[in-house]
Amino acid sequence: MDIIETIKNGLDYLDGFLGSADYFPFLLIGVGLFFTIYLGLPQVRYFGQAVRIVKGKYSKSSDPGDTSHFAALSTALSGTVGTGNIGGVALAIFMGGPAAIFWMWVTAFLGMTTKFVEVTLSHKYREKTEDGxxxxxxMYYMEKKLNMKWLAVIFALATIISSFGTGNMPQINNIAQVMNDTFLxxxxxxxxxxxxxxxMVIIGGIKRIAKVAERVVPFMAVLxxxxxLLVIIYNYQNILPSFSAIIGSVFSGSAAVGGFLGASFAYAMQRGVNRGLFSNEAGQGSAAIAHSAARGKEPASEGMVSLLEPFIDTLIICTLTALVILSSGVWKDKHQNTFDRNDMIFVVGEYSDSNESDVKQLQIFLDRKTEKESKVQRFxxxxxxxxxxxxxxxxxxINARSIAEDVTYSQREEGSLKSQPITGEITVKNGRLENPDIVVEGKSLIHSASLTAEAFTKGFLGENGKYIVSLGLLLFAFTTAIAWSYYGDRAVTYLFGSKGVHIYRVFYVAMFALAAVVDTTVVWALANVAIVMMTIPNLIGIMLLHKDMKNTVKEYWADFRKENPK
Known part of the structure; x- marks a missing residue:
């Protein structure tokens, strides 16, 4: 077992106690459901007010803060609209099937309230730093209101880790993958x-970051x-069947179809909630850091602005991505590709995806929690x-959770990217190839950004559609990395003061460059762990402050009615 696989297995083991644990989807959804009921459906009742605030109707230049409401929203959106919208949605469908999208929707709708709460409280307890x-x-409300410095430290450390595991490494990794696939x-x-x-961008701090976000985010979203829409309209006859597949398989799990081996209810829900969180970050507490810089005296007003994020990010952009993938049909088809080392597993015996019994056994085997219950053995x-x-x-x-076909093996030449067909013996140990220089190619399912890029070729633009994904991913993911540098920056400031920011920025940029050539599955595994390390402390914190939140909202409306009488 090489070091890459050892790291991935270690991260997967940690993920088993965090994002992939049975309790986590219920914790995340439960907190959102509690606040939705407790605050009286704020994601619906305050939606119009949020739009008016973003437009600047109630803004005052004299209010304390560094950025406008729109700039704060753009910065926070640049942090959430990234690989989760392009690669993350594809990964959710790849792993959990159409049913996973329903759970992304649930996470987003309830997450609108969760984000409203975390942003309001963070804005309320913000403070001015030594640099002004x-x-x-x-971390600020945890220390100043809850008097739980230890929890604040855990959150801040997790934010720094997440800035690499969520905002940095997966972003450049997906950009590099698609730029290589599209432009070589x-x-x-x-x-x-x-x-x-x-x-060049992050050296300028929040004001330069916000200016870049204000210009790039609207453009990239429209593009x-x-x-x-050009793909969805082209495949218009599959729109209703796509929605039917999403809704119809919610409580039964996604059935096997084509090369897709199926997914249980629990697996689809887990993947949908996990990818939903990765996409819109509601409950993670990250966007609250960007919104805390917004000008304004009323914390609840900025909280209302933030509830627009999951709506735009997941209910609009992620849904469009899902419809592109589902309506085009590429998610269940096998495509010619070069196999990722960590996507491959050799198993004993000959299996067929047209045999129902084989499919059931492989589905059990591919779920880490039930692998031991399967009769399938590693080769x-x-x-x-x-x-x-x-x-x-x-x-x-098995490659990418599907039975591989038309497989070829070649040996990479030393010091070169070229490879020659193998004649001889190759060794497999515990289901994995021992020699890391063997290149394996063939037909299998594909996932992440590659799946989305393939889906975009099935529309009016044909093969040129993949350039939309390439450019979109480049802009989405790059601006996400910019925003997350600021989140890590503020966490470093909280823990070590302003003097630690420069060291952090240098390390952040270095890891960004390095992650372009790191194994994709390891990067995603790190992201899965890092995101939950932030989320759990934040959810605990906002639950403890539920009364404070309700009083803050009441105060906002009381003051608003005084200043804006009918």
């Missing part, structure tokens, strides 16, 4: 060039929406290869 800028976020640009070149641009031994094709039998190669 505003600093806020859950080597991953390392993409990493270096964008790392330089990233450094992506137009591109998505150990040698496989004979002749001119790149296997001549041995008695095994099946």
């Amino acid at each position: 800028t505003m600093a806020g976020g859950p 640009i080597p991953n390392w070149i993409t990493g270096v060039v964008l790392a330089i641009l990233l450094a 992506y929406v137009i591109g998505a 150990d031994g040698s496989i004979s290869i002749q001119n790149g094709e296997a001549i041995s039998d008695g095994y099946t190669l």
Whole structure:
């Protein structure tokens, strides 16, 4: 077992106690449901007010803060609208099928209230730093109101880790992957060039970050929406069947179809909630850091602005991505691709995805929680290869949760990206290839940004559709990395003061460049762990302050009616 696989297995083990644990979806949804009822459906009742505030109807330049409401919203959206909207939605469908999208919707709708709460409280307890800028976020209300410095420290440390695991590494990793697939640009070149641009932006702090976000976010959102609609309209006959697949499989799980081996109710729900959180970050507390810089005296007004984020991010953009993937049908088809080492598992015996019994056993096997209950065993031994094709039998190669077809094996030449077909023996241990220099290609399901890019080619633009994904991902993911540098920046400021910010920024840019060439599955595994390390302390904190939240909202409306009599 190599070091990459060891790291991934360790992260997956931690994830089993965090985002993939049975309790987590119920905790996240439960907190959102509690505040939705407790505050009287604020995501519906205050939606119009939120729009008016963003338009600047009640803004005063004399109010304390560093940015406008719109700039704060744009910055926070730039932090949430990223790979979660392009690669994350595709990953949710790939793992949980259409049913996972329903749980993304639930997470977003209830998350509108959760974000309203966390942003209001963070804005209320923000403070001015030694350099004159505003600093806020859950760590400030945890310390100043709850007197729980230890919880604030945990959250701040988790924010720094998440800035790499959520906002930094998955973003550049997906950009590099798509730029390589679309334009054949080597991953390392993409990493270096964008790392330089990233450094140029984040050195200017929140004001420069907000200016970039104000200009880029609206443009990239419109571009992506137009591109998505061109695919959906082209496949208009599949729109209703797509919604039917999402709703019809909510409580039964997604059935096996094509190369997709199916997913249980629990697995689909888990993946949907997890990807929903990764996309809109409601409950994570991250966006609250950006909103704390907004000008304004009324914390609840900024909270209302923030409830627009999950609506835009998930209920609009993620839904469009899902409809593109589902209506095009590419999610259940096998595509020619180069297999990722950590996506491959060799198992004993010959299985077929047209055999119902085989499909059930493989579905159980591929779920980490139920793998031991499956009759499927990992393969150990040698496989004979002749001119790149296997001549041995008695095994099946699973790649990307599907049975691989038309598989070829080649050996990467030393010091080169080229490879030559293998003739000889290859060794498999515990289901994994031992030699990391063996290149495996064939047909299988694909996931993440590659799946979305493939779906965008099934519309009016044809093969040119993938350029929409490439440009959209470049802009989405890059601005996410910019926003997350600010979140980590504020967490470092809270823990170590302003003097630690420069060191953090250098390290942040360096890791951004490095992550362009790191294994994709490891990056996503890190993101899965990091995001929940922030979320759990934040959910605990806002629940403890539920009375404070309700009183803050009451005070806002009382003051608003005095200042704006009918």
